[in-house]
Amino acid sequence: MMLSLFSLLGALGATAAAQISYKKYSMEHGRRSLCLTIVLFGIAPPLTYLAVKGFGVGTVYMSTAITYVLVALAGWRMFGEKPTHRRIVGMGFVLVGILVYGIGL
Template sequence: MNLVTFSLVLTGVLLNACAQLLLKAGADAIGTLAFTRANILPIGIKLATQLPILGGLACYAVSVVVWILALSRVQVSLAYPMLSLGYVVNALAAWYLFGEALSLQRVIGIGIILVGVYVLARS
């Protein structure tokens, strides 16, 4: 995988991770949602007016374009497992931004993912 291809894959992964974090921030701003027939429209309006949620959706849209560019240059069997780097980014960012737990088990899991991505990237 050359530098351009790796950059596209990594950009796609980071955009996807950013989208998740923005969606989480928007969901936290709204609070717990309980869907019923009576509140579908009000909840839809709340979701559609949350800037973090709109930003997350925009990140997803851009990430699809970047991902297509990446897939045009590399095999999907190599690119797709790289998405697991998003788990690492999200776990660390969620710990930092939202105060989510980063237990020893999660750290070990992150280490396993990183080793797996390294082995895959070297193939």
């Protein structure tokens, strides 16, 4: 169970970090960011596979929605993107949806 949890957290973290790294690459065109993006996107599928083995595809698939929130928060923090009211409300809906699914309501 712990391996599945760490795999899920790793897959979510790698996916979010890859998206952030790709955004950095698109802004600066640095090869380092592109290489990091490729490596991170390459790490995510095996970790996702291990997570699916432990939690099932429905839970893992629903959990991936958190990457939208992580990337939006990182964009705000790292790139100075202003969070709009609509984006904040959307992130709230994503978080509530994950919680509702996780609780099983």
